[in-house]
Amino acid sequence: MGRVEGKVAIVTGAGRLGNIGVAVCRAFLREGAKAVVATDMRSEQAQEIKDLVASDGYPGAFRLVEHDVTSEADWERVVADTLAEFGQLDVLVNNAGISIHGGVEDTSLEDLRKVMGVNHDGAFLGIKYCAPALAESIDRFPGGGSVINTVSMASYMPNGGNIGYHVSKSAQRMLTLCAAVELGPKRVRVNSVHPGQTTTPLLREHYDDAGIEWLVNLSPLGIESVPEDTAHAFVYLASDEARFVTGASIYHDGGLARHY
Ligand SMILES: NC(=O)c1ccc[n+]([C@@H]2O[C@H](COP(=O)([O-])OP(=O)(O)OC[C@H]3O[C@@H](n4cnc5c(N)ncnc54)[C@H](O)[C@@H]3O)[C@@H](O)[C@H]2O)c1
DSSP states (O other): OOTTTTOEEEEESOOSTTSHHHHHHHHHHHTTOSEEEEEESOOTTHHHHHHHHHHHTOSSEEEEEEOOTTOHHHHHHHHHHHHHHHSOOOEEEEOOOOOOOBOTTTOOHHHHHHHHIIIIIHHHHHHHHHHHHHTTGGGTOTTOEEEEEEOOGGGTSOOTTBHHHHHHHHHHHHHHHHHHHHHGGGTEEEEEEEEOSOOSHHHHHHOOHHHHHHHHTTSSSOOOOOHHHHHHHHHHHHSGGGTTOOSOEEEESTTTTTTO
């Protein structure tokens, strides 16, 4: 019996090889998910990702669909299509995210809104449009519905050079807490995973090898983390093992957050 046996999940930001979203999809399927609907704005690696997941050989269904998390119409379509094909929704992972480096003086309002749009508004819309279906999950599973937001240690730690990312992740953290309070009575749990350094294409866009080594050494454990490590935290929160867990923040950061 898998840890998310029979569940149906939507995972955003899962359209890039080597990223956290793809690792979460594969982990859910390994743990017996009935279906995983991966979504992303990107589609250029769609076939490679489908081939990779197929090569895992797990029995659950896998779909990869184009979806802009900032679009309400896209959310309506993704939720409707998921329910039409699989008849249920149990887990939502708001994982899509972007970063545009810059401080308060050199970030344009347009760039700030772009980052807020994906990192905060995208998660807000996901919860808004998925909540009614997630509230029915309690009829099937003792853990009820589960929303998992991929936030960041950036939501706690100020940084002078990346204002949009830190502010948007901070807003996404409070969104998690507010939604946990509101949706608890409907038996929808809302939690967050806060990765520290996780070697993915996004990290590689901003840091070279020396930069990643510097990040790794910031944490007490001092070891590199990869998406497959992070995915374990998502499996736990999606599973019925976490039926009493809501509004929680899992720091998946090698101890970086010891002061927060
Ligand atoms: N890698 C790290 O060290 C790290 C640390 C902390 C938090 N995170 C968070 O983890 C999440 C996943 O990041 P990742 O490192 O796997 O990077 P990634 O860039 O590979 O994944 C993010 C995905 O989001 C997609 N995306 C961007 N805008 C979108 C939109 N409007 N609609 C739909 N999809 C969109 C991208 O195409 C990409 O595939 C992000 O929210 C990121 O902020 C990552």
